[in-house]
Amino acid sequence: MDQDRLKRMAAEAALDYVPRGEVIGVGTGSTVNHFIDLLAERRIDVAGAVSSSEASTARLRRHGIEVLDLNDVGDLPVYVDGADEATRHLHLTKGGGGALTREKIVAAASRTFVCIVDESKLADRLGRFPLPVEVIPMARSLVARRLAARGGRPVWRQGFVTDNGNVILDVHDLEILEPARLESELNDIPGVVTNGLFALRPADVLLVARADGVQTLR
């Protein structure tokens, strides 16, 4: 079964976690695009969405789903988003699409984070996927040197600007033994907005699509 079909299966399974008539959090990426399309196709009754990117905002609006400002709503019952890598401990690497900061904000505001992935994203340990780090532009070289000093190999995602006007360093070869600790330590480097580790606030539910069905990990 091709990967896109698996992504749609994971997205479809997430519909069961959507409380009807409420505002929900919506992530970013090709898996979440299926989720947004399914919300519309199945006419799921949501009161609106808080979106983690301009791309998802545009897609939600194209389907006629109202997009709300997080400042105008309280905590969200659920946040649905994909990931670039996920472990059985529900730790994630995110930010392949560059939306990591807003994703982390919406995840923090949500009571339940449902992460939807195809089986290729499941890993015993994080680190195969280069870790995205969002950086204030003037600090790019400083942050890159600090990341290199930790054994990482930062690569500037050239030509890419985040929705917040910042740049991304994709850090290869990092040894991620303690994801929560590394997440905090990298966020302490001056100029780092946030990094793509989701371990301090991991997923609550991980839906992993395989050819024979969707596995639920909690």
Ligand code: 5RP
């Ligand atoms: C965007 C993300 C996405 O969730 C992640 O890149 C997975 O994307 P896809 O569903 O396209 O594989 O973190 O910043």
